Amino acid sequence: MAHRLLGRLAYGSRYDRIPWGQRVYVRPGERLVREAQWRRLTRRAPVMELADYRQLRPLKENEEFLSCMMCGDPRQQPLFSPGGNGWRYHVVRCPGCGFLYRNPNIRPERLGDLYATGYHTFLTGNYAANRQRRYELTMKAFSPVFDEGKERRLLDFGSGAGLFLELAERRGFDACGVDLSPESVAQANERLSTARTYCGAPDEVPEIAGGGFDVITLWSVLAHLPRPLDDFRRFRRLLAPGGVLLILTVNARSTLLKAYGPAWNGFTKNHLMFYSPETVRTLLGLTGFAGVAFAHHYGDTIEAGTARLSVPLVRRLRRNVELSDGGNMMRVLAFADEEAIGRWGGGPLTVHRLNA
Ligand SMILES: [Zn+2]
Structure with missing residues (x-):
């Protein structure tokens, strides 16, 4: 993983025993590096029309495609596809207001599932x-x-x-x-x-x-x-x-x-x-x-x-x-x-x- 390599190169083993949830906040200079990384990521991720984005993702029967609920912008910036044991979904960023959401999302009437x-x-x-x-x-x-x-x-x-x-x-x-x-x-x-x-x-x-x-x-x-x-x-x-x-x-x-x-x-x-x-x-x-x-x-x-x-x-x-x-x-x-x-x-x- 890139973050592990970065940590190893910059800090050696000095911060290894600090829990990962705290390490990023205490290693000198890391906050600025991570913020620069994030700016680069959001600048480089493609901005797509919703119609094109739909072609990219299969839709399960309990799912729907969304536009941004905060500002109404239908454009999509695919960022991540997190997943774990038996699940995976896709996270997009709204290029209009920066909102992050899962797209496709769960249809509300199927939330009970x-x-x-x-x-x-x-x-x-x-x-x-x-x-x-x-x-x-x-x-x-x-x-x-x-x-x-x-x-x-x-x-x-x-x-x-x-x-x-x-x-x-x-x-x-x-x-x-x-x-x-x-x-x-x-x-x-x-x-x-x-x-x-x-x-x-x-x-x-x-x-x-x-x-x-x-x-x-x-x-x-x-x-x-x-x-x-x-x-x-x-x-x-x-x-x-x-x-x-x-x-x-x-x-x-x-x-x-x-x-x-x-x-x-x-x-x-x-x-x-x-x-x-x-x-x-x-x-x-x-x-x-x-x-x-x-x-x-x-x-x-x-x-x-x-x-x-x-x-x-x-x-x-x-x-x-x-x-x-x-x-x-x-x-x-x-x-x-x-x-x-x-x-x-x-x-x-x-x-x-x-x-x-
Ligand atoms: Zn938005």
């Missing part, structure tokens, strides 16, 4: 603990928005086995969730005491369809949505005045993506679209949100203080994430309206206004 069976997450102690630590760190990054849940209604969209709802309950939120996997919903309802989860679409559940939520959370869900504009218009409607929407998703500006290309860990089997801070702003602006704030993601072990890196290397990692907006995950807080900005903006959060 991906989650119908065998998709429920394994709740081994470690997995659950790591997930919950990630949720806690993200809430902390946006403190004080999630500190106190009393008298606030929360919807966790794509609630899985209820690991987040369990934390929300503990903080006093009046919480409910919705998910496509029946096994996960059953598992969640077993572990929860006051929160409830439902299987299906939000419109089918009266408690959810009525709206009035103070908080909606999307934990690793955004990349799975085949019709993000429809979903976000719905989320906007479901939010009460002053409400906020929290997103955790893989970051298409990640320096790791620039370094590892098709082998990036954000290209997982069921991911459909890959957002950057720019394209998530477009999505929120198009769907009626008033503002957005970001919290850099430095990695869970760095933020929890359990990483085995020296202090100078931690400092270097943080600096490189900040300079490039290039953390591997993206943490986004969207504000429904001016009231929400007034209530939660200020403090350490920088709110960018979105004018549709």
Whole structure:
């Protein structure tokens, strides 16, 4: 692999024992090299009309071809064909706005296929603990928005086995969730005491369809949505005045993506679209949100203080994430309206206004 050779030539073995998710951020000069590589890649990749691109790719019966959902540009820039055990898909870049998405994509009415069976997450102690630590760190990054849940209604969209709802309950939120996997919903309802989860679409559940939520959370869900504009218009409607929407998703500006290309860990089997801070702003602006704030993601072990890196290397990692907006995950807080900005903006959060 090119990245391994590059690392070997430039750095010898000095950084071999640092986990790969951190190495790219701490090796001197690597961020600039990877950014130059990325610019070259996006400049050189051919730009094709959709009609020509269609000729290039076979279409499975549960798939469809898309134009860019963020700006409507039908042109395609093929970038990567990531794959793994028994799966492969094609990732294109929109030459108009830079949005990355899978094309062909999954037809929304067939999305259930991906989650119908065998998709429920394994709740081994470690997995659950790591997930919950990630949720806690993200809430902390946006403190004080999630500190106190009393008298606030929360919807966790794509609630899985209820690991987040369990934390929300503990903080006093009046919480409910919705998910496509029946096994996960059953598992969640077993572990929860006051929160409830439902299987299906939000419109089918009266408690959810009525709206009035103070908080909606999307934990690793955004990349799975085949019709993000429809979903976000719905989320906007479901939010009460002053409400906020929290997103955790893989970051298409990640320096790791620039370094590892098709082998990036954000290209997982069921991911459909890959957002950057720019394209998530477009999505929120198009769907009626008033503002957005970001919290850099430095990695869970760095933020929890359990990483085995020296202090100078931690400092270097943080600096490189900040300079490039290039953390591997993206943490986004969207504000429904001016009231929400007034209530939660200020403090350490920088709110960018979105004018549709
Ligand atoms: Zn576009």
